[in-house]
Amino acid sequence: xxxxxxxxxxxTISKNPRAVSPVLADLLSESQLQKTLSGESPVSQKAVPSLxxxxxxxxxxxxxxxxGAITGGVIIVRDVTEPAQAExxxxxxxxxxxFHVESSPLAVIEWDSDxxxxxxxxxxxxLFGWNAEEVIGKHVNEWQFVFADDVDAVELxxxxxxxxxxxxxxxRNRNYTKEGAVLFCEWYNxxxxxxxxxxxxxxxxxxxxxxxxxxxxxxxALLLRERDAxxxxxxxxxxxxxxxATLSHELRTPLTSILGWASMIxxxxxxxxxxxxxxxxxxxxxxxQARLIDDLLDVSRIITGNLRLDLHPLHIGPIVxxxxxxxxxxxxxxxxxxxxxxxxxxxLVRGDTNRLRQIIWNLLSNAIKFTPRGGTVKIKLERGQxxxxxxxxxxxxxxxxxxxxxxxxxxxxAEGSISRKQGGLGLGLAVVRHLAELHGGNVSxxxxxxxxGSTFTVDLPLVAExxxxxxxxxxxxxxxRRKSSRLGLTRLDGINVLLVEDDDDSRNLLTMMLKRQGxxxxxxxxxxxxxxxxxxxxxxxxxxxxxxxxxxxxxxxxGMPEEDGYxxxxxxxxxxxxxxxxxxxxxxxxxATRKDRERAxxxxxxxxxPKPIEQRELLMAIATxxxxx
Numbered sequence: 001x002x003x004x005x006x007x008x009x010x011x012t013i014s015k016n017p018r019a020v021s022p023v024l025a026d027l028l029s030e031s032q033l034q035k036t037l038s039g040e041s042p043v044s045q046k047a048v049p050s051l052x053x054x055x056x057x058x059x060x061x062x063x064x065x066x067x068g069a070i071t072g073g074v075i076i077v078r079d080v081t082e083p084a085q086a087e088x089x090x091x092x093x094x095x096x097x098x099f100h101v102e103s104s105p106l107a108v109i110e111w112d113s114d115x116x117x118x119x120x121x122x123x124x125x126x127l128f129g130w131n132a133e134e135v136i137g138k139h140v141n142e143w144q145f146v147f148a149d150d151v152d153a154v155e156l157x158x159x160x161x162x163x164x165x166x167x168x169x170x171x172r173n174r175n176y177t178k179e180g181a182v183l184f185c186e187w188y189n190x191x192x193x194x195x196x197x198x199x200x201x202x203x204x205x206x207x208x209x210x211x212x213x214x215x216x217x218x219x220x221a222l223l224l225r226e227r228d229a230x231x232x233x234x235x236x237x238x239x240x241x242x243x244x245a246t247l248s249h250e251l252r253t254p255l256t257s258i259l260g261w262a263s264m265i266x267x268x269x270x271x272x273x274x275x276x277x278x279x280x281x282x283x284x285x286x287x288x289q290a291r292l293i294d295d296l297l298d299v300s301r302i303i304t305g306n307l308r309l310d311l312h313p314l315h316i317g318p319i320v321x322x323x324x325x326x327x328x329x330x331x332x333x334x335x336x337x338x339x340x341x342x343x344x345x346x347x348l349v350r351g352d353t354n355r356l357r358q359i360i361w362n363l364l365s366n367a368i369k370f371t372p373r374g375g376t377v378k379i380k381l382e383r384g385q386x387x388x389x390x391x392x393x394x395x396x397x398x399x400x401x402x403x404x405x406x407x408x409x410x411x412x413x414a415e416g417s418i419s420r421k422q423g424g425l426g427l428g429l430a431v432v433r434h435l436a437e438l439h440g441g442n443v444s445x446x447x448x449x450x451x452x453g454s455t456f457t458v459d460l461p462l463v464a465e466x467x468x469x470x471x472x473x474x475x476x477x478x479x480x481r482r483k484s485s486r487l488g489l490t491r492l493d494g495i496n497v498l499l500v501e502d503d504d505d506s507r508n509l510l511t512m513m514l515k516r517q518g519x520x521x522x523x524x525x526x527x528x529x530x531x532x533x534x535x536x537x538x539x540x541x542x543x544x545x546x547x548x549x550x551x552x553x554x555x556x557x558x559g560m561p562e563e564d565g566y567x568x569x570x571x572x573x574x575x576x577x578x579x580x581x582x583x584x585x586x587x588x589x590x591x592a593t594r595k596d597r598e599r600a601x602x603x604x605x606x607x608x609x610p611k612p613i614e615q616r617e618l619l620m621a622i623a624t625x626x627x628x629x
Contacts, residue, residue, distance in 0.1 A: 129178030147174035254285030371396035493518035
C-alpha cells in the first residue's frame with residue numbers, strides 16, 4: 001500500500017484511511033467504509049487518474065474478534081489494469097461481432113446437434129419474417145420453412161453434416177417466408193464437431209439471391225426471345241426473298257405471253273383461229289396480273305388495318321353461283337368435275353358482295369389449281385342454326401401435316417423452290433382468312449396428308465331479313481341489272497360521255513369500248529381541255545357556232561399532269577346545276593386504296609373504279625348512274 005500511495009506505514013497509523021492518500025480517497029468512499037465497519041464487504045473497481053488511469057479493484061471486509069464483534073476492517077487493493085483491459089477488449093470484440101452479425105445482410109442461423117434452431121438473428125427475422133421466439137427450439141421440419149421440392153436435398157446435406165462428411169458447404173434451395181412467399185437462398189454452412197467427432201452445432205449464413213435468380217431467368221428468357229426473334233427475322237428474310245423471286249416470276253410470265261402475242265399480231269403473223277387464241281391468251285394473262293396486283297393491295301390494306309367492308313344483308317347463294325359460272329371454263333379445261341350441293345333455302349348474311357365473291361373465288365380457284373386433271377371439286381352451301389357454312393372439298397394434292405398450321409399465313413407456300421409445280425404468290429388464303437374474320441366468321445383447313453385432298457370451310461353468321469318497302473324499286477333495278485349482265489353487255493345508245501384520260505392507249509381503248517356499245521364519246525387528254533368542253537356545252541353553241549351537247553356522264557382519270565382529276569371534279573361541282581354542276585361522274589384510276597376511294601367520293605365522284613377496267617363493269621356503272629339520275 002506504501003508503494004501504491006507513496007505514504008509510509010508509520011504515517012497512516014491512527015488515521016482515517018480516506019485521509020491517508022488521495023489514491024485511497026478515490027478508491028474508498030465514505031459509504032464503503034461505513035458498510036465495512038457495520039459488517040458488509042463492499043467491492044469496487046475504479047480507474048485512478050493520478051495513477052495514469054490504472055484500474056484497481058478494492059475489497060473491504062470487517063475485522064472481527066473471537067466473539068464475532070467488529071473490531072475494525074481490512075482493505076485489499078489489487079492492480080487489475082491488464083485483466084480488466086483484456087476483459088474490456090473481449091467485451092468490445094463480442095459487442096462488435098454481435099453488431100455485425102445482427103446488421104449483416106446475411107441471415108445468421110445456428111442449429112444444435114439435433115438440428116433445432118438455437119440462434120435466430122435479427123437479419124433472419126428481417127429476411128424470413130418469423131421472430132426468434134417463434135422458431136427457437138424447432139426442428140427444421142416442424143414448420144413450413146423449406147420448399148417442398150427441396151426437402152430431400154436439405155435432408156441429404158444435414159445427414160452429411162451429422163456424419164462429419166461435410167464441414168463447410170454451400171447449399172442452394174428455396175425457402176418460404178412467414179407470409180408464404182418463396183425465396184431463392186444460398187446457405188453457407190459451417191459445422192462444429194467436438195474432439196470425439198460428435199456434432200455440436202451448425203452455423204448457417206443465408207443469402208437471399210431471389211433477385212439474382214429472377215434476373216438470370218429473365219436473362220435466359222431474353223436470350224431465348226432474342227434467339228427466336230433472330231430465327232423469325234431470318235425466316236422472314238428468307239420468305240421475303242422467296243416472295244420477291246416468286247413475284248418477279250408471276251409478273252414476268254404473263255407479260256411474256258402478252259408481249260409475245262401482241263408483237264405477233266402487230267406484225268401480221270397471227271391469223272384465223274390463232275387470232276382468237278392470241279386474244280384469249282392476252283386477256284387471260286392480263287386478268288391474272290390484275291388479280292396479283294389486287295392481292296398485293298389487299299395484303300397491304302390488311303397489314304395497315306385499312307381494309308374496310310361495305311356491309312349489308314345479302315343472300316350468299318347467288319354469289320356462289322356467280323363464282324361457279326366464272327370458274328367452270330377453267331375447271332372444264334382441266335377435266336375437273338364441279339359437284340355442287342347448294343341449299344335451296346336462303347342464307348342471308350351481313351356482308352360485302354365483292355369481298356364475299358373474293359372469298360369464294362379464291363377457295364374455288366385454289367381447289368381447281370391443286371386438283372389434278374380428271375379430279376373432283378365439291379362445293380357445298382348449307383344453312384345452320386346460326387351460320388351459313390360453305391365447304392370446298394377437292395381431290396387434289398392435299399396439305400402436309402407440317403404445313404397445315406401455316407396454310408393461312410401471308411407469303412407462305414408449301415413449295416418454295418423454283419421447281420414448284422403451282423404458281424401464285426401465297427396470298428389468296430391469307431386474304432380469305434382476314435375477310436372471313438371481318439365478316440364475323442372464320443375459315444378452317446383440313447387434310448389427311450399429301451395426295452389425300454383438302455377441305456376448306458367458311459362459317460359466316462346469319463342475320464334476320466328485314467325488307468324495306470322503300471327499297472323495292474332499287475332491288476328490282478338490281479335484279480334487272482344482273483339479268484342484263486348475264487345476257488350480254490349493257491347498251492349505251494344515245495348516251496353522251498365525256499372521257500378524260502391523259503394516256504393515249506387507255507383513252508383510245510376506252511373510247512372504242514364505249515362507242516361499240518352506242519355511246520357518243522368526247523375524249524379529252526387533260527383536265528383543262530375537259531373543263532373547256534363542259535363550259536362550252538353550257539352555251540347554245542361553241543365558238544365556231546356548232547351546237548355542243550352537254551355530257552350525260554363524265555369518266556375521268558385521277559393522276560394527270562398539271563391538273564388532276566380531283567381538281568377537275570371540284571371545278572365541275574362548283575358550276576350551277578343548269579350549267580352541268582350535277583353531271584354524274586366516274587373516277588377511273590390506278591390509285592386504288594381506301595383513302596383514294598374516300599377522297600374521290602367526298603369530292604364529288606359517284607363511282608370509283610380502279611384500273612384495269614373491265615368493259616362490262618364500266619358499262620354497268622354508267623347504266624346504274626343514269627338510272628339513279
